Amino acid sequence: MTENQFDDEAVQRLQDALDAVRDEVRKRIVGQEAVVDQLLACMLCDGNALLESTPGLGKTLLVQTLADATSLSFSRVQNTPDLMPSDVTGTDIVRDTAEGQEFVFDPGPIFANVVLADEINRATPKTQAALLEAMQEQQVTVTGDTYDLPEPFFVLATQNPIEQEGTYPLPEAQRDRFTMKILLDYPDDEAETEIVDRYTRRLDDDIPVEPVLTPESFRDAQRLVRQLPIADDVRDRAVGVVRETRQADRLNYGASPRASMDLVLASKARAFLAGRSHVAPDDVEAMARPVLRHRVVVDFRAEREGVRPDDVVGDLL
Structure with missing residues (x-):
């Protein structure tokens, strides 16, 4: 599919594949239906x-299941305080060849379509910085040489909010490179009972998942999402919400223009996942919190009163 193709048949085929x-x-x-949709929307935004x-x-x-279902290569980085940048990006090693010893590049776990950075806030700032170039430029530079990462490429990072020691x-610069911050909550009674039944009835709990989408098709879906039309008033609504964060009373600072782009793209992706060929105001409303909650910081007074970034964004909407 070329960059400018946009036809109903292609849209329907890819929407069915995403279903x-x-x-x-x-x-x-x-359960976690909303979380799955937000994560898929984020991936469709690249x-x-x-x-x-x-x-x-x-x-x-x-994250592992999404990679399996979309035929994307997967790697996991378990972040710890002693993790070094070269443990993520890879490094040059000495290898014996027919001509003698020479330095060759040994790729790290960052060279995968889906990179799970588990407990990212347990890595030191130096190691966290190693992810910045990969997240923004989709490339890494090691000892002066630049290496392209596979397409599509996603860093899906996790962090636990209650464990602050270590x-x-x-x-802020790294948080801004995340298109969305997605919150998972506890399952309800019915879902938790189903989880227990599903995973305690047999010794082998590896439930097989069929790959139903290829990386090439996923790239096609990403292109179609960007071509999805959005009315000027809906676009202006998204941009206006982001601009209002820079003037809100209870925020130390607001979101960058990158957030405006991400909110428009995320709204397009949500519409695409819903099987529509246009963006509705509801798409902006639904995506504003995941796109903005990690990009704004409430001031001391609001924090003392228990005000969360989601509360401020909700008021702005």
């Missing part, structure tokens, strides 16, 4: 996502 991806995810993940929840809610399993908060 099939959802069905495959449901084989392993119980963006990175930060998933936050208490431990044990299936963040790692969700953590290094993400700097």
Whole structure:
């Protein structure tokens, strides 16, 4: 598919494939429908996502399952304080060849379509910075040489909000490179009972997932999302919400123009996942919080009163 193609048949085919991806995810993940849709929307934006929840809610399993269902290569980086940048990007090593010893590049786990950066805030700032170039430029530079990362490429990072000892908060520049911050909550009674039944009845809990989408088709879907039409008033609504964050009373600072672009793209992706060929105002309303909650910081007074970024964004909407 070329960059400018946009036809109903292609849209319908890819929307059906994404519905099939959802069905495959449901084989392993119980509930969390909104989270799955937000994560898929983020990936359709060609963006990175930060998933936050208490431990044990299936963040790692969700990311692994999405990679399996979309035929995307997957790697996991378990962040710890002693993790070095070269442990992520790779490094030059000495290798014996027929001509003698020479330096060759040994790729790190960053060279995958889907990179799960588990507990990213446990890595030191130096190691966190190693992800910045990859997240923004989709390339890494090692000892002066630049290497392109596979397409599509996503960093899907997790962090636990309740464990603060031994953590290094993400700097503003890195938070801004995440298209969305997605929050997972505890399952309801019915979902939790289903989780227990599904995963305690057999010793082998590896539920197979069928790949129903190819990386090439996923790239086609990303192109179609960007070509989805959006009315001027809906676009202006998205941009206006972002601009208002820079003037809100209870915020230390607001979101950047990158947030405006991400909110428009995320709204397009949500419309595409819903099977529509246009963006509705509801899409902007639904995507504003995941796109903005990590990009704004409430001031001391609001924080003392228990005001969260989601509350401020909701008021602005």
